[in-house]
Amino acid sequence: MVSRRTVKTLPGHIAIIMDGNGRWARRRALPRQAGHRAGIKPVRNVVHRCVERNIHTLTVFAFSSENWERPVEEVKGLMTLFVDALRREVDELHENNVRLQFIGDRSVLNSELCAATVAAEEKTRENTGLVLTVAVAYGGRWDLTQAARELAREIVAGSITPDDIDEDLFAAHLTTASLPTVDLLIRTGGEKRVSNFLLWDIAYSEVYFTDVLWPDFTATELDQALESYAARQRRFGRTSDQVGPS
Ligand code: IPE
Ligand code: IPE
Ligand code: MG
Numbered sequence: 001m002v003s004r005r006t007v008k009t010l011p012g013h014i015a016i017i018m019d020g021n022g023r024w025a026r027r028r029a030l031p032r033q034a035g036h037r038a039g040i041k042p043v044r045n046v047v048h049r050c051v052e053r054n055i056h057t058l059t060v061f062a063f064s065s066e067n068w069e070r071p072v073e074e075v076k077g078l079m080t081l082f083v084d085a086l087r088r089e090v091d092e093l094h095e096n097n098v099r100l101q102f103i104g105d106r107s108v109l110n111s112e113l114c115a116a117t118v119a120a121e122e123k124t125r126e127n128t129g130l131v132l133t134v135a136v137a138y139g140g141r142w143d144l145t146q147a148a149r150e151l152a153r154e155i156v157a158g159s160i161t162p163d164d165i166d167e168d169l170f171a172a173h174l175t176t177a178s179l180p181t182v183d184l185l186i187r188t189g190g191e192k193r194v195s196n197f198l199l200w201d202i203a204y205s206e207v208y209f210t211d212v213l214w215p216d217f218t219a220t221e222l223d224q225a226l227e228s229y230a231a232r233q234r235r236f237g238r239t240s241d242q243v244g245p246s
Helices: 021-027 032-038 040-052 072-095 111-124 140-157 167-171 219-230
Strands: 013-017 057-064 099-103 131-138 184-187 206-209
Touching: 021 032, 032 040, 032 072, 040 057, 040 072, 040 219, 057 072, 072 111, 099 111, 131 140, 140 167, 184 219, 206 219
Parallel strands: 013 057, 013 184, 057 131, 099 131, 184 206
Antiparallel strands: none
């Protein structure tokens, strides 16, 4: 359990790289798709825990721009799973006042999935609880590049000049513009890398790596990450004397 002491130091925005589905399946001699299917339940558990804990923003990495390089059958299986899961889960998310949104290159998604994401966003748009952002066909470099392209267009159109570009204006052109920066980045599955997830937004995130494979990740594991986060001192370049006791 998260102690009373730590409640005041909860992260406002948690981002999760949900890794380890394939290994979870392999350990059970199951096809990789079974691991991906088993990865739905922990998303539900983490969402509920965030709602319980009053955490406002959760962003999860479901499919990267590099994951298109996987075998065609695996990619197809994942896309089907996303559509099915979305259709199945959206009503409950809506009842829980969750606002669901997607980031990533939607132009490369199949029309069925694209339509399902738009429908889910529309249905939950007015909700005021947890903002759940799912990154699909997302890459941090893609996001930075599309922001740069958009800024270049605005310069060509004459609506801004190069000198107008500062960090705030740049951030306003990212697909994560409406989200606060990430306080806590969690990666399951044991790898210690970022794999082209949110790049700009994690500049000052606390990072929590766990060997637990994503299908085995529970609300209790999330609590452990929250405990770790609460025990840290975020200095943002200052000295510990400047920021005071943690
Ligand atoms: C994460 O699990 C899910 C996606 C990347 C879509 P993996 O499929 O990468 O699982 P491992 O890393 O092979 O165990
Ligand atoms: C990162 O996992 C992407 C998602 C969890 C969606 P990967 O399994 O694709 O990462 P790498 O390739 O091992 O770095
Ligand atoms: Mg992986």
